[in-house]
Amino acid sequence: MQAKRGRSYHHGDLKQALRDAALELIRERGAESVSLREISQAAGVSHTAAYRHYADKQALLADLAEEAFRTLDRIHRRTIESTAGGPADQLAACGRDYVRFAIDNPHLLSLMFGNVIIDWHAHPSLVLAGQGLATTLETVVRAGQAAGVFRAGDPRELALAAWSLVHGLSSLIVGRRVPHRGAPRGYVERGTETCIKLLMGGISALPKQRRR
Amino acid sequence: MQAKRGRSYHHGDLKQALRDAALELIRERGAESVSLREISQAAGVSHTAAYRHYADKQALLADLAEEAFRTLDRIHRRTIESTAGGPADQLAACGRDYVRFAIDNPHLLSLMFGNVIIDWHAHPSLVLAGQGLATTLETVVRAGQAAGVFRAGDPRELALAAWSLVHGLSSLIVGRRVPHRGAPRGYVERGTETCIKLLMGGISALPKQRRR
């Protein structure tokens, strides 16, 4: 976490200072409402200094999105590690993690999945970080199939279905398409559990009577 | 479709001309990349003329999003009407409609669900159009429960789960988070069917052995 070179410039590490400033502003108001100029100002440099470290504004946003993808993936992997009940419980726990991450970081979810970053393919390491998230889910699905608790089929497609469910719910909550405030207490929580139940019911290899 | 007043102004109906021009530009390049000035230019008026008909750019975008919500809802209602096999088939058909709409109109889906429109609550008729979409799905879920083919539970939560699944898939496809081009032929189609199957497996009231 130290500057790689001397102290011949302002911040020791302007790139990290820009990241920090940008992340804070985006967390508050969303990437659409934050300009590169005010990020630079918040980092204490002139409005063109960022171009020494990023090709353009998109590159800075892509860097932050990449970090967010890796953070969420790390949360998933830790949860998988610390959940003892097998793949079904692990997948359900990851789903809850995902929704909680979205609720706690709504503007980050938009950055990761909205089209703030226009040309996704222009940022290969971002693509990789996104694929990492998908791969982790796929691993759990494969484990569940191997254990005979998840139904047969292409694991990538089953993982996609699981991802779609929790991502769709997160996206609807964050976008306020679903009553959030002003809804009966615990509505989001119960909606999440209903989604998880639907996922478990749909992915399970066991007949319905056997479960729970 | 006629101008409500005389021909004392350019287009007969500038508001509609603005809508048309905006919709075409957004379909091509996405709302984030289209300016109000070029929409006005495409409609053949000065860059401030739009303010006679919309409070600001957000209001124009909200108008288009509202139209898109109503279009998708109309598609759903027609599908429900023309699908004979009962609520399960109707819900599955709506899911396929939803994903197809997203693939055919990626930039519209972003407009409807991304955070291009910053203050969702500032546009009450847009909120209503969005709720209409949810209500239609809820109606099918209620019908399925009444017929005993869908499991018991709060129909709003079950409808939310169904919506989440197809919306999440659509959103991942449109955002290119899931291999689209360059993927094995029919990957999206098979992924969609896997999602629908998961939905049906999760929402069904019947034991697994009885289905299909």
Add this chain to the structure above:
DNA sequence: ACCTGAACACCGTTCAAGT
């Protein structure tokens, strides 16, 4: 090597003025 300041071509929005 790293940062600044002026400059350029754009934005969204306002407002007085024209018909």
Add this chain to the structure above:
DNA sequence: ACCTGAACACCGTTCAAGT
């Protein structure tokens, strides 16, 4: 009533210049 054109305060980005 409807539209225009100048003006304002912003953008992202480029580039010559400073240390």
